[in-house]
Amino acid sequence: MLGRWCYEIANLTWLQRKIVKCLYHTEPPTSSYDEAYKHLLKAEELRPRSFLPNLFVLGQVCFKLGFYYSAKYYLEMALTLSTRSDAKKWEHFRNSAKSMLKKLKNYDMGRELLSERKT
Template identity: 55%
Template sequence: MGEGKPYYHKWLAIILNARNGMDSLESKVIGYPEVRDHLKLACQTNPKDFTIQHMLGKWHYEMANLTWFQRFLARYFFEEPPKSNFEEAYKYLNKAEELLPRTYLPNVFLLGCACIHLGQYYRAKYYLNMAINLPTHSDCDKCCSTNAKRLLAKLEKYDLGKDLLYESYHNFGFTS
């Protein structure tokens, strides 16, 4: 169904994701695998589509970001939610960023968040700084920018200040 139509799976995934978001938690948990499957088929059909890459990255980020307690509740009441990891999320979000660099603030923000989860704090600072410097066009953009500022404040300890760059601040056996 829809194999010959390049945008069929993309739009079906978008519609299913929107519908599941408005329905109950149960339909959302049960619908996650179907959304993922349509996104993957859409990605195979059109790998250079920014929206597909971003949605796949966001999907993987959301699945990887579920706490053990959220997974427990979903498994107990509905079914086991799909598993993912932040490496997959980063891969798809980065691909989206390569396709349309610095155009969609939520994508840049999620890249920064994924880097934090991966322990790549300097890279996270790069993306979060980019997120706060991009123009905001919507409430979602403003929220991402505000959250990026909050996360950057927490990452201040990972600053490459002048004390790390100049030997006179360290006295590595040098006389100054």
């Protein structure tokens, strides 16, 4: 949950931040995609391939950070993960993962293979 929260906060636009400041008279919290990546990766290490939304958001974060090869890996894993509960509940994540994978076809993924991500 913490990784997802960090992702959503980092994803706030300038306009959304200004609206929050006007409505609540305080600055909204800040976070970064790097912070979200660390938390989501830790959750994945603790329980590998066990939670579809975590894999999907991890793929989104990798995409935002420019780690296209990793993004492709996690999004494909999200597509192939079998769920024990109602499949309709997770259909949104699968459809979004498919559309993101289509976007990833336009990116060069070879460069990322040359260096390893440092956390």
